[in-house]
Amino acid sequence: MSKLSFRCSCGACQGEILADPQRVSLCYCMSCRKRTGSVVAAQARFLSSDIRLSANTQAYKRITSSGSEIVFDFCPDCGSTVRYRHEALEQQTIIPLGVIDEVELWQPTAAIYDDRRPAWLPHNEHIEWLD
Numbered sequence: 001m002s003k004l005s006f007r008c009s010c011g012a013c014q015g016e017i018l019a020d021p022q023r024v025s026l027c028y029c030m031s032c033r034k035r036t037g038s039v040v041a042a043q044a045r046f047l048s049s050d051i052r053l054s055a056n057t058q059a060y061k062r063i064t065s066s067g068s069e070i071v072f073d074f075c076p077d078c079g080s081t082v083r084y085r086h087e088a089l090e091q092q093t094i095i096p097l098g099v100i101d102e103v104e105l106w107q108p109t110a111a112i113y114d115d116r117r118p119a120w121l122p123h124n125e126h127i128e129w130l131d
């Protein structure tokens with residue numbers, strides 16, 4: 001795979017992706033709604049060693065319902081979340097699909113909290129639904 005770039009809305013935070021993701025998913029949970037300002041979050045999980053991010057991001061830490069910590073790195077100027085890391089996924093880094101320039105490259109294969117999906121948002125038959 002050739003290098004891919006990702007960046008925040010204003011361009012102050014830019015990074016590179018060196019390899020394909022291990023997993024691409026959708027999430028309909030309330031926390032992802034609030035974080036993105038949207039009703040669905042799409043994200044790709046990579047090995048941390050395949051991600052380069054050279055920028056001064058700001059961190060927001062949240063404790064999940066299961067008690068583990070997630071750290072969201074966002075641009076201090078425009079607020080875009082450009083990366084996040086889950087305590088339980090030590091070697092991995094998650095990048096929101098929306099900040100990756102080539103958004104068509106990978107398709108989500110899993111979705112979480114489908115029971116919270118708004119009824120007007122169609123169910124995708126090609127995705128495995130997890131609760």
Ligand SMILES: [Zn+2]
Pocket residue numbers: 008009010011012013075076077078079080
């Ligand atoms: Zn920015």
Ligand SMILES: [Zn+2]
Pocket residue numbers: 027028029030031032033041
């Ligand atoms: Zn979520």
